Amino acid sequence: MLNLPSGKIEADEDVFDAVIREADEEIGVQVAWAALRLVHVTYFRNPDGETRVGWFFAANRWEGTPSNREPDKCAGLSWG
Template sequence: MTDWTTPPHSARNEAETVLGPLGVAGAQKRQTRVNKPQKSATNVVVLLLRDDGRVLTVRHSDASPTAPGQFTVIGGKREGGEFLDEGALRELREGAGVRVAREDLLFCQLADYRGPDDEWVIGAVFTAQRWQGEPYNAEPDKHTHLAWIDPGRPPSDCHPYTVAVLRRFVAGELYGTITASTSGGAV
């Protein structure tokens, strides 16, 4: 249940109560939404696109805690102190051994994901069509191999999050929500 409460007392809140957020006299006190605590993370994802429109994916090893034996696009958790684009460029270097110039990285979409363990993840998705180096499996301890896939027809063993991101990419959608069921599918 969502609980709407007044923010904790402070000089700023008192000023907003008297003057309102824009200095308008008589404005009402703002309210803040308070929810139960939950796990939250930010991921960065990159759709590395070839000229034929195919997207680079990695197949996770069977020991993967997040996508055992499944294909995903290049990405991972943003590290402390990184901007989203910096995290995306790092993930490309770490996962596929390629370098992309910052100006060649384009924002694609924002994915709001709720996992089966009730973890909430915001995924910033980027695209890149130019890079330096030949992609290779730069993390053989995590992935078994790379594959270029058709984003409009992902393989059946593609992780549900990746399928949803690719579906929205093909449709040109900038934002979408993804809820993973306990059976591993996404809705």
Template sequence: MKQRYQVTVDVHVILERGSDILLCLRDGTGYRDGWFCLPSGHLEDGETIIDCAIREVREEVAVTIDRRDLRPATVVHHLSPEGQPRLGVFFSASRWYGEPVNAEPAKCADLLWAPVKQLPDNTVPYTTAGISLYLDGVGTGLHGWPELAPAH
């Protein structure tokens, strides 16, 4: 019997302040350390994507988002360079409670408010793809798949 396709689900949150977004500098994680990403994490068993977004932002940057302030941004079907597929669900929010701080210094070296249209060169490509799709108003896209797939 053929196994059903299963994929890791990542949830990312684009915190917007004017034309800037909040980025986290990865450190001590073993994956893309020294690169910027959004507050994000893996969906846990029994958790909704909305609850995951709220939890990850609270854990990583110590702010609280009301679920009504989360807006769907885009979905990215990503294929890592190692050939592992992932599904990235991106949300955006321009309102939250509290001031962002680095709440996970063992995994994050710094926080940066960066112009959304001028991301640092060392931004994780998967993150950049999701932000680009969001800015272009594209609801779903692909990243990392062979050239036969459209860019987005």
């Protein structure tokens, strides 16, 4: 199974702030707000039936080299 870096929005964040924080926490890249572009929003239910909204962004630039910063939650990274 493959998934994109993701996470939940914290109480004091908007979706852009959450993307920036999660990108650093999960894959070690720093993304500027201006480099992000919203490309898709989806509404779904998780396996427990809880509703979720997924926000998908593209970044046209970032700093750092992507790496697996959460090996306890992620088996590896695939790029290509």
